[in-house]
Amino acid sequence: MLDPRLKILQAVDYYGTVTAAAAALSYTPSAISYQLRQLSELLGVELIEPSGRGIKLTPAARTVLRHAAIMRAQWELAQSELAETVDEPSGPYTLCGFSTASTQLLPYAGKTLRDRHPRLRVRLVQADPAECFRLLQMEEADLALVMVTADSPPLDDLRFDQQLLVDDPLDLVVPANHPLTSRRRVTLADAADEPWVVGTPGGAYHQLTVTACVAAGFTPNIAHQADEWETGAAIVSQDMGVMLVPRLWLLSSEWAVTRIRLSGEPVPARKIVAATRKGAARHPLVAETLELVKARCETLYSTPP
Structure with missing residues (x-):
């Protein structure tokens, strides 16, 4: 089991500041600082140092974190082996x-x-x-x-x-009366000229759609933004664009759209x-x-x- 002070050091590394780590761990910033000072004294090295208006971890702290990760992994492995006996x-x-x-x-x-x-x-x-x-x-x-x-x-x-x-394949969603619904084989490139519904820039859905389209040889004409699948399906149902959805997402019958499983290699996923x-x-x-x-x-x- 890891020393709680090592977990505090890991939290400071993860959140970047003492204040943020304190909020995440439900401690006061002064309590976090005190625990870090104790750990520093125990190890005989400096763990944090000033950096502008904030702090940063020292090379010694990075060494401690690397070994703490190894110790933690061994503890998790021990717990896993013990669980096999229960x-x-x-x-x-x-x-x-x-x-x-x-x-x-x-x-x-x-x-x-x-x-x-x-x-x-x-x-x-x-x-x-x-x-x-x-x-x-x-x-x-x-x-x-x-x-x-x-x-x-x-x-x-x-x-x-x-x-x-x-690998969760991506399906193309088009309006129910779209010409692509009559084809026996549809590739992502077949939708290159369509207006697209994608997520907010910077989000995972936006990244997923743009990356898949670029891999298929085109840059999508982004006409609408929607981060929820249901919102996107509602937009598509009004004949305002097309979208990609993961196979694991169950399409509601409420919307007048058709889901098309794409062909071609590789199928976006x-x-x-x-x-x-x-x-x-x-x-x-x-x-x-x-x-x-x-x-x-x-x-x-x-x-x-």
């Missing part, structure tokens, strides 16, 4: 994920786990990918389902175990990974959860459009 899991178990995962995957997994293990207290949290990694880092979640974005931690990040769960703290991927509950999530994915993918 007949019935119990206690809190928190799953988090981005919007589609929290809608289509985690509720099924959570209910099944609760029914199988009555002593387990399953908790579900919807959060964007960056927040999911924060929840893991702060030990506020045990398993996260996240969509890979440009801001995701690299796979070799010492803090996390990440494994590819599924988003990558969904399962993430835990480093060393926790072998935990039997994590393995059981991922089996449930994969089974749910297979069911959803086999459903006709």
